[in-house]
Amino acid sequence: MSTKFGRLVSLVCKRGFSISTSVQKGASEQGVKSLNLCSAINQALQIALDSDPRSYVFGEDVSFGGVFRCTAGLADQFGKKRVFNTPLCEQGIVGFGIGLAAMGNRAIAEIQFADYIFPAFDQIVNEAAKFRYRSGNQFNCGGLTIRTPYGAVGHGGHYHSQSPEAFFCHVPGIKVVIPRSPRQAKGLLLSCIRDPNPIVFFEPKWLYRLAVEEVPEDDYMLPLSEAEVIREGSDITLVGWGAQLSIMKEACLDAEKEGISCELIDLKTLIPWDKETVEASVNKTGRLLVSHEAPITGGFGAEVSASIVERCFSRLEAPVARVCGLDTPFPLVFEPFYMPTKNKILDAIKSTVKY
Amino acid sequence: MALSRVSSSSPSILLKPLSSYLSLRRRSVSSSSTDPLTVETSLPFTAHRCDEPSRAVETSAAELLSFFRDMALMRRMEIAADSLYKAKLIRGFCHLYDGQEAVAVGMEAAITRKDCIITAYRDHCTFLSRGGTLLEVFAELMGRRDGCSKGKGGSMHFYRKEGGFYGGHGIVGAQVPLGCGLAFAQKYCKDENVTFSLYGDGAANQGQLFEALNISALWDLPSILVCENNHYGMGTAEWRAAKSPAYYKRGDYVPGLKVDGMDALAVKQACKFAKEFALKNGPIILEMDTYRYHGHSMSDPGSTYRTRDEISGVRQERDPIERVRKLLLSHEISTEKELKDTEKEVRKEVDEAIAKAKESQMPDPSDLFKNVYVKGLGVEARGADRKEVIATLP
Ligand SMILES: Cc1ncc(C[n+]2csc(CCOP(=O)(O)OP(=O)(O)O)c2C)c(N)n1
Ligand SMILES: [Mg+2]
Numbered sequence: 001m002s003t004k005f006g007r008l009v010s011l012v013c014k015r016g017f018s019i020s021t022s023v024q025k026g027a028s029e030q031g032v033k034s035l036n037l038c039s040a041i042n043q044a045l046q047i048a049l050d051s052d053p054r055s056y057v058f059g060e061d062v063s064f065g066g067v068f069r070c071t072a073g074l075a076d077q078f079g080k081k082r083v084f085n086t087p088l089c090e091q092g093i094v095g096f097g098i099g100l101a102a103m104g105n106r107a108i109a110e111i112q113f114a115d116y117i118f119p120a121f122d123q124i125v126n127e128a129a130k131f132r133y134r135s136g137n138q139f140n141c142g143g144l145t146i147r148t149p150y151g152a153v154g155h156g157g158h159y160h161s162q163s164p165e166a167f168f169c170h171v172p173g174i175k176v177v178i179p180r181s182p183r184q185a186k187g188l189l190l191s192c193i194r195d196p197n198p199i200v201f202f203e204p205k206w207l208y209r210l211a212v213e214e215v216p217e218d219d220y221m222l223p224l225s226e227a228e229v230i231r232e233g234s235d236i237t238l239v240g241w242g243a244q245l246s247i248m249k250e251a252c253l254d255a256e257k258e259g260i261s262c263e264l265i266d267l268k269t270l271i272p273w274d275k276e277t278v279e280a281s282v283n284k285t286g287r288l289l290v291s292h293e294a295p296i297t298g299g300f301g302a303e304v305s306a307s308i309v310e311r312c313f314s315r316l317e318a319p320v321a322r323v324c325g326l327d328t329p330f331p332l333v334f335e336p337f338y339m340p341t342k343n344k345i346l347d348a349i350k351s352t353v354k355y
Numbered sequence: 356m357a358l359s360r361v362s363s364s365s366p367s368i369l370l371k372p373l374s375s376y377l378s379l380r381r382r383s384v385s386s387s388s389t390d391p392l393t394v395e396t397s398l399p400f401t402a403h404r405c406d407e408p409s410r411a412v413e414t415s416a417a418e419l420l421s422f423f424r425d426m427a428l429m430r431r432m433e434i435a436a437d438s439l440y441k442a443k444l445i446r447g448f449c450h451l452y453d454g455q456e457a458v459a460v461g462m463e464a465a466i467t468r469k470d471c472i473i474t475a476y477r478d479h480c481t482f483l484s485r486g487g488t489l490l491e492v493f494a495e496l497m498g499r500r501d502g503c504s505k506g507k508g509g510s511m512h513f514y515r516k517e518g519g520f521y522g523g524h525g526i527v528g529a530q531v532p533l534g535c536g537l538a539f540a541q542k543y544c545k546d547e548n549v550t551f552s553l554y555g556d557g558a559a560n561q562g563q564l565f566e567a568l569n570i571s572a573l574w575d576l577p578s579i580l581v582c583e584n585n586h587y588g589m590g591t592a593e594w595r596a597a598k599s600p601a602y603y604k605r606g607d608y609v610p611g612l613k614v615d616g617m618d619a620l621a622v623k624q625a626c627k628f629a630k631e632f633a634l635k636n637g638p639i640i641l642e643m644d645t646y647r648y649h650g651h652s653m654s655d656p657g658s659t660y661r662t663r664d665e666i667s668g669v670r671q672e673r674d675p676i677e678r679v680r681k682l683l684l685s686h687e688i689s690t691e692k693e694l695k696d697t698e699k700e701v702r703k704e705v706d707e708a709i710a711k712a713k714e715s716q717m718p719d720p721s722d723l724f725k726n727v728y729v730k731g732l733g734v735e736a737r738g739a740d741r742k743e744v745i746a747t748l749p
Contacts, residue, residue, distance in 0.1 A: 155446035159525035333498035
């Protein structure tokens with residue numbers, strides 16, 4: 001099992017898709033196609049099922065395509081023994097996935113919305129994350145990948161909008177990965193499925209149909225725990241992940257009009273995260289802003305901020321800025337107030353640079 | 356209510372056979388609308404580890420008329436919500452109850468407001484049956500201040516404390532153990548009230564359900580678990596998700612009763628029976644065999660995982676409103692015209708409520724921070740862009 005994974009992991013390195021922009025040219029054996037994020041996920045799952053007969057996709061309504069259609073067509077192609085519906089029971093779904101993975105399979109579980117992952121929280125935190133450690137490496141559930149859509153969609157209300165990633169970032173033993181775009185989603189999901197550790201993969205549901213980009217059609221993986229500088233700049237470093245990056249990108253453009261040069265980093269993997277890339281950037285710019293949709297208190301932005309203050313204390317020219325969701329339940333009618341919008345980010349950029 | 360108007364000679368009455376006209380007159384003169392009337396349920400109850408209640412249900416003309424009116428109102432309300440959603444006046448997730456109305460009205464007819472009801476997100480009609488108003492419904496759906504949760508909950512989170520309605524829960528299955536806690540508190544007070552915890556056939560497969568069953572039975576709680584079996588959990592047919600879709604037997608050691616949930620009188624009889632049973636013996640499961648006409652939520656057309664024939668078959672043969680309409684006609688309590696008039700009235704009521712709800716204000720921005728804790732924590736709020744006010748809250 002571990003050798004199989006080992007081989008696949010080394011494959012990632014050989015292909016060397018460390019910077020997504022280079023993927024397009026380098027890996028176009030079968031060409032590229034314009035895809036939205038949902039189809040990119042679908043393609044990744046299709047490749048995962050196709051390339052490993054011991055991989056399974058399951059969850060509520062997935063054999064019908066799932067509520068977001070990410071698994072459409074997979075049951076037809078691979079049969080109902082490998083792509084199947086589960087009853088409505090998140091705790092059972094994840095527990096089952098851990099057992100399936102412990103037998104050397106790739107268990108790809110879908111939790112319909114990240115808001116519904118909490119019934120499975122115990123299985124993830126107490127069973128999945130610690131299986132390898134507490135069995136002295138006799139057992140593990142490294143083949144487990146939990147996919148789940150997260151984040152705001154404009155009007156989702158309390159239970160279709162939350163960003164619970166920080167809860168999972170407090171759990172050594174699992175990895176947390178969030179893609180920002182279709183091409184990233186496909187490559188990162190394939191890496192997650194083949195990585196020898198249990199992973200929670202949060203999909204920005206806001207971008208399922210909205211984000212469209214050229215995606216290589218072949219089987220490629222993007223490395224985990226490697227952040228990416230997606231925009232270079234000199235005055236301030238902005239760190240984010242997932243859907244929030246598109247908002248941050250707009251703020252960078254507006255800041256540029258006012259003469260501020262922003263460097264934007266996509267963290268991609270939240271644990272274990274790539275501190276070096278962020279550190280190097282902050283050493284260059286001297287300023288840091290982190291932004292996420294989840295409530296500010298105890299959000300992963302706090303961890304990024306603390307770590308960078310430790311590493312770059314003498315280089316920092318202003319306090320680290322955090323532009324995040326507010327400390328309230330995710331609201332229904334107040335969503336625009338709650339969200340870390342472009343203008344809130346822009347204001348924080350300006351006040352940090354002027355500090 | 357409509358009885359007094361029967362004698363006015365409307366054309367539709369003149370077209371009817373004389374005998375029925377005469378009997379109508381007779382009834383309106385000689386009998387009161389609250390005189391008891393016995394009606395047999397069209398289907399038998401099926402019991403698990405308990406006796407089944409009698410199929411002969413005691414009712415009255417007044418009750419049947421109120422069933423008709425209330426269900427017609429609910430139906431109209433849900434259809435109006437559908438249009439408002441499509442017009443983007445309702446945001447968020449919205450789950451409609453049309454088809455299942457008999458469960459709400461039948462249950463309410465058997466219990467008092469001191470009994471508690473707790474349910475999932477398909478909660479509009481239960482809220483109404485517990486004494487909520489149309490204005491509160493539409494205002495809440497549109498996120499306005501006059502809504503039952505002050506506009507902060509939306510479709511899935513209706514509550515009415517004074518009506519013993521504990522809501523309105525978004526996480527499938529989570530409300531059922533809560534119901535056990537309510538029932539324990541009731542038992543402790545010794546005031547002979549019970550809790551009805553409603554959940555779906557999909558929810559029946561959550562682990563929490565079995566925890567709740569064991570707790571209820573272990574501590575003899577006056578806890579009635581009501582599985583509203585509409586045969587689908589989203590797109591999944593019950594048999595795809597449950598090894599045993601006989602939900603009334605799923606409690607094993609807990610008695611259960613299967614009920615025709617499209618028959619308001621059968622529901623009433625079952626709930627009356629269950630309340631007495633639970634106060635004496637502890638928990639019981641009621642499986643209400645029902646059907647939702649709409650898709651699961653507004654994004655589900657509801658026709659990909661079931662046939663149109665199936666839906667129209669239920670509408671034609673089992674519709675809860677049509678069943679009561681037939682009873683009202685065959686017992687000569689109302690004329691067709693009167694029932695049509697009632698439907699027109701409720702339509703108007705719904706339209707008026709919507710108009711009023713639209714005038715209701717949005718909640719104040721500062722409400723965003725209210726009720727997170729008992730007191731605010733001095734947080735600063737700001738609008739989506741800098742043009743909006745900055746509010747610092749206590
Ligand atoms: C824990 C959890 N998982 C998944 C969901 C998404 N979801 C909402 S309703 C539903 C189906 C529930 O079906 P059922 O219990 O039969 O109730 P019905 O909708 O038919 O009234 C699902 C899967 C959720 N709200 N909560
Ligand atoms: Mg159901």
